[in-house]
Amino acid sequence: MALWLLVGSVLVLVVVGMALFVQTREQILVHTHGEALALSRAAADRIEARLGRVAASTRLLAAIAASDTRDAEGLLRTSLRADPDLAGLAIAPLPHRTRSPAPFVSRQDDGSVQERDLAGDLVHYWDQYWFLGGLACDTGCWQRPFHSRSRQRLLVNYSVAIRRGGQAVGVVNADVTLEWLQRILETLRKPAGAYTFVLGSDGRYLAHDQTALVGQAGAPALLQAMARQDGAPVRLAQAADGPVWIYPSPIKGTFWSLGLVMPEAQIYADVRILFLSGMALGLFALIGIALITLTIIRRTLAPLGVLVHRAEHVARGELDFDLPATGRRDEIGRLTGAFDQMRHQLAEHLRQLTEATREQQRLASELEIAHQIQTALxxxxxxxxxxxxxxxxxxxxxxxxxxxxxxxxxxxxxxxxxxxxxxxxxxxxxxxxxxxxxxxxxxxxxxxxxxxxxxxxxxxxxxxxxxxxxxxxxxxxxxxxxxxxxxxxxxxxxxxxxxxxxxxxxxxxxxxxxxxxxxxxxxxxxxxxxxxxxxxxxxxxxxxxxxxxxxxxxxxxxxxxxxxxxxxxxxxxxxxxxxxxxxxxxxxxxxxxxxxxxxxxxxxxLHQESRRPDPVLTMALRNTVPDVFEAIARCDRALDRAGVSESLRSDVQLVLEEMMVNIVEHGYPDRREGTIGVRMQLTDDGIVVELHSDGVPFDPTGAPPPALTGDLADQDAVGGLGIHLVRSMVREMDYSHDAGGNHLRLHFPNEQDVTIA
Known part of the structure; x- marks a missing residue:
């Protein structure tokens, strides 16, 4: 138990520690992202400010040159001395047949200013990319960085077109040194292991904490990460020193971008050390708790051995045994008493369960019999x-x-x-x-x-x-x-x-x-x-x-x-x-x-052909007594033609007279006009006559048998002697009433001497 307690506690410690470690990593990473992005953005803002001064000065020169170029060289010298970031300034007009001067002033390494006319250079300035590109820059644009052979330094051009009358007549070009970019990167207070750089529009480093990389092209993965314009941190897993986080900041007004690189191992270094220290201390504490638990468990649970032995008896179905008396009042003593009570209750439960099983078997047998009876119905x-x-x-x-x-x-x-x-x-x-x-x-x-x-x-x-x-x-x-x-x-x-x-x-x-x-x-x-x-x-x-x-x-x-x-x-x-x-x-x-x-x-x-005979007679008549007697006569003639014996025809005639007259008298008490339908059919066992009427409900079969003692039954009462005689002359007499009216069915039995054609 102590071993499993130790193992379980270690697992809990590891799981909780890992969860805490992951949460702490996420919080540190979020904090690092915020500080790094702020540092990167601050550095980019400083660069934008210095470049903005150069751009403002150059645009001002272009505006002045568009209106007056009489003292162009003096204007260029004044502007050059006013901004230490400027390495040279030039006003280059469009070439004409008559040669126009193109004054250019530059700052030397000793701080002196040198002047010359670009129109006298062997290489025509109007064929240079900075001039051709500058003609299209009405509001100014930064050109690609280049390495000046004459001045042995890395420079970048800022060009603004000179416009008169809506036409570009020349370019004001400013050469800017990039040494100050390096100085800005060096003065940043970066975390340990981090470094910064500035990328140009061509993907080459304009400045880098590792000066040897200046002028070289950045890795493709780095360039892809820096190309993002949302300024969000980017994780680069394939860096030379392991995974790193890059915090890009585009420099507004240029195609440059500043990047801050933080190695991921450096971000999590403190968290890892803290996590390992906490895990080690927790493990030592758990080992101590496990030793204390082992000692307590051994002393407390020793009496359980007796209960285990008795429980094995219970498992074998042996419930007749005694437990040693115990005076303990702790959980072990209570467990011993409860176990003994459970033994007696279990014996009683087994007895009841046996009886219940017999009862269920009896009930199942009765249900099966009930199922058979229901199926038989x-x-x-x-x-x-x-x-x-x-x-x-x-x-x-x-x-x-x-x-x-x-x-x-x-x-x-x-x-x-x-x-x-x-x-x-x-x-x-x-x-x-x-x-x-x-x-x-x-x-x-x-x-x-x-x-x-x-x-x-x-x-x-x-x-x-x-x-x-x-x-x-x-x-x-x-x-x-x-x-x-x-x-x-x-x-x-x-x-x-x-x-x-x-x-x-x-x-x-x-x-x-x-x-x-x-x-x-x-x-x-x-x-x-x-x-x-x-x-x-x-x-x-x-x-x-x-x-x-x-x-x-x-x-x-x-x-x-x-x-x-x-x-x-x-x-x-x-x-x-x-x-x-x-x-x-x-x-x-x-x-x-x-x-x-x-x-x-x-x-x-299925509609198989019926082998039953057709009706002998089917007709409809009015509900009057004369029509009734005429219908009875037609029925007799039809039965005679069918070969029915005279005695059976006489019975049919007598019954029809009694029934149909009763229908006329009692089925239509209001003497309204109605219709009585007659259908007569010969069957193998006799004659079936069906009478249908549309009168009020009237059941002649429901009348009680008449009292035949003393005087004859009252012939005027419904169901008198006539109904009694009808019952004695027919085999079946059925009555029903529905929406179609009254329906009476009479079945006359066949006599031995009856022959049916």
Missing amino acids: LPKEHYLDAHCPNFELHAALRPARAVGGDLYSYFMLDERRFYLLVGDVSDKGIPAALFMARTITLAKALAPRSHTPQELLRLLNQELCRNNDGCMFVTLLCGVLDTIDGTLVLASAGHEPPVLCDGESVRLLEFETGAAVGLDEEAVYPAHEIVLRPGDTLLLYTDGITEAADGTQAMFGTQRLLDSLLAPPLPSSAAGYTSRLLADVDRFVDGASQADDITVLALSW
Whole structure:
């Protein structure tokens, strides 16, 4: 422990020291930049001041020469004596046919002034670069430095054009010595190891702390660094003495620049020494702390050996042992007591854990049984009726837990109407599974009484609202398919809109829905009717599809659902649609846990040729008694032509008379005009007659059986003896009411002597 404490402390010391070292380096570098730039700028200002005096004197001479040149030599001598930085002055006019003098005065080494006429030189001054360049310098310009052979020194020219009448007629040229540049650099108070220089426009040193370099060209990297005009420090890593910092300062009015060079090692020298000293002292201190810690730890932790030995017993599951008594009141004594208490609590916890494990196994077994029971409530995944090959159905359900709240169901109500349902219970787990089982059971029980999806939802809603203290509800999509012509009537109780795939497009069937089943006893459910065409597939699903989420909580959504169903190649069966959609959902979630139950049901309309017989008779009549008897006569003639026996025709005639007269009398109490529709069809097991009327709701099947004791039943009361006789003569009698009116279905059984053509 002491060793690791020492190692850890050293690491902390090194990290903190390095961070402090880096921060100190940055602060020293910033401080150095500020002082060096100030020193460089101050030196540049001194040079600019001296050059500015020369430039002012020369421009003044040019102005005077432009107006009067009678005493040019005297003017030049006076100006030369007034400025010690001037080595020579000349007034050089443009050459003419008549020779014009070009006076030139220069300062000798002994301080005397010498005069001569430049026009008499063997080398024509008007061909020199200082003259040609000076003609273009209206406000003055500095020329390139040059080495004078006659005076054996480095000079630089400052030239100003003499202008008369807007034309350049000559040049005033000043020769300036550069020895004073060297003296300025020597008088600067530079940090140790630093040096300064002045670069000319041609990249050569005009002055340098190392005088041997004056006149030589600077290194390319140095020239590139000095070319910057923002005056910011530049780090030069490839210098001869290692990395250096350069602080350039352009000299205004010239193409010169002054540079201050600071070796980087010199900047950080004091910081490095301070850092190493601090690290050494810190290391010695840590070694001392580690020795003290080692001594204390050895004395304090010796009793822990006993606890370690007993802990090994606990690791092997041996909890029946004793700990030696200890009178210590420090952490070791408290740890011993806590360890002994933990041993007893652990034994009790293991006992409880064993019981809990058995309980979980029992609960898992019950959940598995519940899953099997719930699965048994659902019909098979695939449905294809051999007697009615016009459609195919495939469904899939994936509960998020062992049991879930999603549901689907389908069943044939009669030989022509096929029911299908898809729903989602509001809760999850066992409560949702029980509510789902109740919903499916009630739906199958109520379907024969409803005949329409909207009526089934209404009845189912009323039943589920009773004793619903938990306020559970289920969103439900219900449909009734006419297996002969493909007409599908849909009603929704707050459920997801279905998707219609017609082979070329995919679209949502959005229509008005009612409230979820189980919430409002007065809820109504509008119907929506579509006619399926050959190759159409209707997809019903729960929100477990659209709300399936991946690892980033992005949802699958409706658009991805539509894109999945439309992607080529299109599925060729109902099972193909469900399999593709579930596979795309699995790819989207990419292994993320399933949060909600998933259910999908696909209904494909195949439109095979129907082998069912056409109706024997279909007609519409007015709601009057004469029209009723005329319609009954037409029905009898149609049955006679179809070869139905006389006894069965007599039963049909009697029942139709009773039912249709009741419809006229009780379905239209206000005696308004209405229409009664009749559809009669022969089946393998008898005759089916459907009566449709647009009157007020009237259910003849709901009348109680009459009391046949004593006098005959009152024939004027609804449901009297006539209704009782009707019940005894038909096999089935079903009534329903919807937005289309009253619907009564009568099924007459076939007799043994009935022959159907």
